Structure formats: C-alpha cells, structure tokens
Amino acid sequence: MRGFEEPYLVIGAKGMLGTDLVTHLHREGIGTVSMDVDEVDIGDPDSVKRAFAAAKPGTVINVAALTDVDGCEAVPDQAFRVNATGPKLVATACRDARCSLVHISTDYVFDGLTRTPYREEDPMNPLGVYGRSKTEGEVLVRQILPEDHCIVRTQWLFGLHGKNFVATILNLAEEQGTLRVVDDQHGVPTYTPDLAAALLTLCRAGARGTFHVTNSGITTWYGFALRILERAGLGAVKVDPMTTRELGRPAPRPLYSVLDTTRFVALAGKPLRSWQDALDDYLRVPRPGQD
Secondary structure, eight states: OOOOOSSEEEETTTSHHHHHHHHHHHHTTOOEEEEOTTTOOTTOHHHHHHHHHHHOOSEEEEOOOOOOHHHHHHOHHHHHIIIIIHHHHHHHHHHHHTOEEEEEEEGGGSOOOOSSOBOTTSOOOOOSHHHHHHHHHHHHHHHHOSSSEEEEEEOSEEOTTSOOHHHHHHHHHHHOSEEEEEOSOEEOOEEHHHHHHHHHHHHHTTOOEEEEOOOBOOEEHHHHHHHHHHHTTOTTSEEEEEOHHHHOOSSOOOSBOOBOOHHHHHHHSSOOOBHHHHHHHHHHSOOTTOO
16 A cells, blocks of 8 residues: 655646645645646546656546536536546556555435435445446546545535636626525535645545545535525525426436535544635635626
8 A cells, every 4th residue: 555645646737626726735835746638638548648657646636527417418428538437547547657546526426315414335326427427437446446546525516716606606696686596405515625625634644445525514505505695795686496306407416415524524633614614715705896
C-alpha cells in the first residue's frame, strides 16, 4: 500500500470542484500539477499515458466527469467513456506508475428508495445513465487498484467557479416573479471549498476505500431555494413546491440520496459545517452586477 505522495495530479482542474481543489492544495503548499480536458482526455489511453509521463504524479485526484445528468441520457456512449472508461484508464495508469488515486463519485449510484442516509457499504442500484456510468467507474477503480484507491462520494455541489443551483435560483429570481422548485428530492448541498479541504484531509490521513463527504444537514431543492432567497435578501420572491414527476426531466433522480458521513467524521475528527453556513460564505462573494 502506497501513501499519498507529491506531486498531486488533479484531473478536471478547471471545473467547479477542481478549481477550488487546486487553490486549496497550493494554499497548503502541496506540489500540484493541474490538467483539464484540453491537456488530457481520460477516455483515450494514449492521452492518459502522455499526461502521466509529463506529470510524474505521486497521487492522482480525478475530478473529471460528465455530470450533466439529463445530457447523459442522450449520449450514453460518451457518459460511459468519461465516467467509466476514464476512471479505468486513470486507475490503470496509477497502478503502472505506482501512485495512489482519489476518485470522486456521486449519490446517483443509489436508487433513493430508502429513507435513511446511505452508508458506504450499501448496495449500489443506479437509476439512469449518469448513475450507471459512475457506478461502473467505481467498480473498475476498485478492481484495478484494490489497495491504493480512495473513492469519495458527494452530492449537490455548489461553488463559485461553475454552474450551480444557487446561481440558477438567484438568476431566476431576478427574471421571474414566481419560481417552482422540486420538493420531493432530499439531499445535502455541499460547498466545493469545504469538499476540497476534506479531500486533502483524507489524503493526509492515508484514507483507503470509500467515503461519503458532504456538508451537514438535510434539505430538499425547495428548502434550499427558500434559504438562498432569504439569505440573499430576496425573500419576497414567491416559490411554489412541485414534484419530480411534474418537473418531467429526461433522467430519473433518486428521491432520497442523503449520504451517511460517519466514516469521514471518525477519520477527520469532526463533520463538515452546515450547508447553511457554507451558503452564507458563498453569498458573501459579490456577483457580477452587484456593488
């Protein structure tokens, strides 16, 4: 079993989580190599080999994924290429280079039919193409790197460096008098700077296996929207609840996908802060057009 050694290669470095992760690693003085889709195509074995030859990583953190849940339904081949074949090729390169892998996964590996938070060992049963492709990616990582992987499942990400639910709600509130938001999906909003710090905590602790990492607290998209508008001073905007069936999106969604973070808390010594406190931090950063 190998440790999480420098340099760290972050794949998917320009995405919402990747940007915050690279920033955090630099802040902590960790030697880091950043690559995104313009530098490495994780679905292409030759591209992955070239990237590893250039970076010579001691640790790889794979943040790259095709995360457009509805889009994945339309292009399943591409979803599996990025979310399953990609992790397979990255894990194989890690094995050949004798380095450790941290791989980011999702609550969508579960079907959402329970009403208690999912533990790491609970059976995976994805509902749609996105979830199935991410599930296959997890399975392949475990097969190829049985002792040198850390799979981190998370959910409902929001942050300053990409498209996310908070920004969408704030934009819609400025354009529409009334919003309709789904109220039958339960999860935990997770702030990407908090998740980035948690990933380094796992690496420093030599974590192996699968971990669930989210902020604390449970809500629905409707409850999340209400809190966003209240804290942004837009509480007068009317928000009506709706069901997932009424929304009518192409991809099925798990209705309850809360992740049990007990294992992470035991290792880190404390849980991540509440999603409400994290949201307040997000909202303190001025958006374009604000004074």
